[in-house]
Amino acid sequence: MGLTAAFGILDAELNVLASELRSFSSGRAQLAAANQFSLLDECLLEGLLSRVWQSWCSFARVCVVDSCMGTTSASGAAVSPLIEAVSDPHVSWAAIRAKNKPNPPYWGATNTVLRVEPTWGDVDVLNKILTKLRPSNHLQLLAAFSSITPSAKALQTIRNGAAHHNAETMAEVRSLQSSYVAFRIDHPTHALFWTEPTSSDFLVTFAIDEIRVAAQAAIS
Template sequence: MSLYVALTTLCNEFDAHSDHLRQFCRSRTSIGSSADFTSHDEYLLEGILSRLWQAWCHFCRTCVVESCIGTINGTGAAVAALPHATTDAHVSAAAIRAKGKPPPYWGSTNSILRYEPTWGDTDVLTKIVPRLQPSNQGQLMAAFSHGHGAAKALQLIRNAAAHDNVQTRGELQALWSKYIVFPITHPTQCLYWTEPNTKDYLVFRAVDDLLDAGMAAIS
């Protein structure tokens, strides 16, 4: 798959999910406190958030894997394959090892996807990409660094929603200084905290930033 196709897929998925989020906004008279959300709202938002996160993870995996086995970037230039990246399974195994084990990273294969790193986690990406060393690693590193804040915001909220406890709720405090917030009764309500400069809701600001990062990744 070319990197342009990967970005197109991400854009299409983000557009579809964002449309549901905007419809949610239009159905409200106000969004500014936990009282503005029903249990049904939280079910809906948790599902959409999960889809957004999965789309971002799939895009990041595609960028890294395809860059290693050889692809075409968004400008039409070839990204040369790495000598040991013969298949998707070779890159998968190398990424698993690069996350937390010493070199050599290449040489084995993996076919069990749940063993792979969390591809959308920019802390993980900025660790494994330099170790795998695709020829466009500089471009990927700059892009993933650019998207770090947005990716971490969605990741923290999704994790808190999926594993709702005192600790995951506490991790949401990392976002307090970056947004205009209100007290929440469920983590998904954080999606509608407000970015101070743009006055955008957190989720829409994050989507825009990740799309910018995606464009940078394929360029």
């Protein structure tokens, strides 16, 4: 696909999703209590959050796979291919091995079952994969992805909490509240509208903006 094209897709998707989230909040006088969210609200927000997370994961995957196979940055600089990165399935296999194995070899076989691939949007997983596979632009990718660790982790925690809603995942979401201007929540999606203190923006839209900036840095 190419890094520039991948960013274009991500940017367009985030623009639409951020607009929907802001539209949701603009129709309410305030969002500062759990009882201000209906069941339909929670279903809508869970869907929007899932799309945000999937868009980010898809972009991160392209960055790793294309960088290993060779590509060109947005500035026109060549990213040299790794000899072992013969195909997308070869990189997929290597990424799985890099996530799960402390030591090489990571290359050799192929994987074509996408559901067993790593969680591409998880910045800790990306750190492992990039550090071990070492595409020629890995330092740039590591710096870009590391810069959004708090925001990406918050979205991942809330998304997982919504997808696997139970007492433990709720506790994980609530553990984030010390970093935000928070109110009591009864569902993980309510936390999307906690306030990020440095920007006074909602957690979710602040995180989307952070992801966009980091993604642009990753491909530059």
